[in-house]
Amino acid sequence: MPKDSTQNGVSRRQYLAATGAVGAAGLAGCAGGGGGGDGSDGSDGTTTGSSGDEIGGTVTVFSGTEYVDSGMVEALHEAGVPDSITIEMVVPPADSGSKQQQLRTAINAEESDPDLVLTDNGWTIPFIVRDDLVNLEEEMDEEFIARVKDEGVQSMINTGTHPETGDLYSVPVFPDYPVITYRKDLLRDAGYGDSDFETWQTDPPTWTEFSGIVAEAQSGSDVEYGHLWQGNDYIGLACCTFNEFLTSMGGAFFGGEDNLFGPIGDRPVTLDTEESIDGIEAAVDIIHGEGLSPMDIQGVSPTEVAGWIEPDTKSTFEAGDAVTQRNWTYTVGGAVTAFEDTDMELGVMPLPQGPNGSWHAQGGWIMSMNPYTDNMESAKEVIKAWWEDSALQHQFDSANYMPPKPSLFSYVEESDTYGPYFEALQYSAENLIPRPTTSVWPNQRTVVANEVNAALRQEQTPQEAATAMQERISAIEEQA
Template structure:
């Protein structure tokens, strides 16, 4: 799975009550409660989060209420879309994936933090945060989120299984030296045969993740990228190069078909080991994948 930047975004639902427009001004010190829609793991440590916010300067008259739901790219964007389309007054702050920027910002659902933060805070974002993380939250000059954490998933493997297949991960420096997908396929196939198991590789390949997570990581490692250069990622919509039929995307699809159906498949690679990825992965999200991993 590819890494993702999760951010805190301010929903554009702060209104002066007249025309529904966002009204931003200096805090007057009145008692106020803000709702922060976040992931369950943060809701479990809300006391610690409140303490951290106070230590960082949060006014004592500002209270934070945390609301949590099922967290995952598969359904979180849909949930936020329903909330924002309905014009609900809460939540005020949302934990989002950076990929939501291009969907929410053009609809004016989020506050442009260039208008909300003092210049010293904007300068701090520029100087103390990773440039790529901050740029992922920009849309046509606006800034619509602050990076909260970076998620860097990895491919986990059963060390005993690969050792049974004759491999030595330490000797071959697997932890620091990346391998090709061809090499990965050979190892996965050998592990299936040596351990008499059904699958050598499980991942999420449902309608969403095949396009922007587990499928996209393979497109990138094949030398491709959606819309070409990174500068094109957020737009302008309708005026970006179409790369879905470029060779890296086609090779990625052939790779995945080989992993799933084996080299005898009509669209697979005949020179690659395969048949170790279950077709059920086409319906798995990240939560289902976790359950399959825990159940062995």
């Protein structure tokens, strides 16, 4: 992919222009078009929505722990949600797959709660094509829909849009992608310095170099672990960590990015190619160091990573028990806080490079509405307020979630927490690889996670894992 373009549909020039041109106009959206702009206060104290229906009551939001007691409810009211509406943040399971299943159960039972839900951008489209979410384009005013499409990160807009009709079903809440957080203090002790740290922000080391750096730093320290990442048999292995190894080594699920979203049954399955097998071998080597991959990758990850997900590695790294960690951007803020008043010094870099470069899984969450909500007018007010700059800035300040608008990237660059690492964040954002989100991906990702995890645990060889994935995923394609 050319370095002057981004997977988000924003050129490097546009990205930099956006980060430098917000200024006073950045908060203009708060003055008009906010959550309460379409409502009116009647003489009897009631409030009506754009359809003329009264709004009020409780709107439940399937969000997460980061939104509880964070001031987000107050920020949404300040952004336009009428006082007649009570917003309740509900904490779902931490694992994305479990959250998906809980939402599926609620919709199958036609439950009215939650009214709104943050859905993973990787599994929203299957809900959309089954009409299991509200078509916002049919229910919300054209001006708001046009604002979202114009102002949002395009790749996130795409993940909330019906692939055939082009209608918008979900509004971006925050994009996410992984980076490497590392202990600068340990690397300094191993002989690396500021010039290395600066170079790595925009020219990350290869997997060979990276594993050597981690091995050196760990051998000269008393930390228990080297490099941490998420290798459990779960959704995150298929969509993200394996996808990153796969793509950096030159492999692909379906022959390349052009085929990620279909056509189902009429695209090549390429998980048994030499390059795709290299991707499995690289993941195995960084745990076991057996020299399987064409790159010389040392075994610097503990065997435990084959059973870990994001909270496991986050807590371990923040406790100072590892040299490096692969995790999402929000964990940068967590590490900054954890390292305060300690001798630990934080560094951030993009993911290591393979023969095909440095690639980062496209993650993030989008706001969707339950089709069985019994409080649609009030839920719409919450969605509109959440899109206001002031609410998104509060979300970033309180939960470390990136804003879903390029016009707010300068807010990240100016942040005391994220500003020092902005070059690394920008590089990672410019080198994103989506997951193959289609109606059959939920079944296919289970296959990928099962087979790759078995290879990580050395229950089968990378070749055996590749062969099994090739056969099983091909069968799913043919039956679709």
